[in-house]
Amino acid sequence: SAAQHCQILTVHSGWETDAPEWAENPPGASYTHPMPWATDRSVPADPTEFARVRDEVHRLGMKFIPYLSPYYSNAPDIFAEMERILKEYEADGLYFDGWCGQRDDFRPGYHLMRRARAILGHRILYLHSSTEPFGTCRVYLPFVYAYADFVLSGEAGRFGLELEEFLRYTVSQYQVSNTVGMWCHYGSWSDEPGYHHIVPKTEHIEMALRNHVRFWRQGRIWSKFPDELARFDREYYREVARLRSEAIRR
Structure with missing residues (x-):
């Protein structure tokens, strides 16, 4: 399963007890407090559950990144x-959704x-910057990305570039x-522009890995396609393990 390869759990939602009074939900969203990402003070909507998840993540030897x-x-x-x-939430780092605009x-x-x-x-420091x-x-x-450990890119499209380049x-x-x-x-x-949710194809896995790129695994959405997700896990993690083994032997 993916869990045996997972090292980091990023928590993208849950800061929902506070949001600006002017905030409105984006089309299709139903946050209890609109635009929780725009809060001026990040507080878990359910502190007990937040702590439980963090402690379970730590028990499993993983890092917890809000x-x-x-x-x-x-x-x-x-x-x-x-x-x-x-300090307050005993986090192992931070996920930055943008840095400069x-x-x-x-x-x-x-x-x-x-x-x-x-x-x-x-x-x-896990940075999203597309x-x-x-x-x-x-x-x-x-020289900015060098301060991050991981940089997630691709949400906004390729701007005319071919996929390989x-x-x-x-x-x-x-x-x-x-x-x-x-x-991403x-x-x-x-x-085509916009979001297209599919499990990465075999050729996408091969293309990513030969260019030293890794995948942001999206369990919630990809789980809608269980057979394809199982294929991805087999192909992707097997190849990542092989690459890691080769690197160790060098």
């Missing part, structure tokens, strides 16, 4: 909020990433920033 978006958050002091979450002057975002790394120390800071995947900043030159960080490049498959495997 969501925090420097881009969307309304916290008056985002750095103090990072420190509070790490779309702007020509990326220097404030660069400063944010450097300071975030100083706060995190040895803990994990178009920052220039509104395209064609140009990104590897997109994976090699945009998602893969091998010998560039040397963070681990993670593919649903946003960029297709030539």
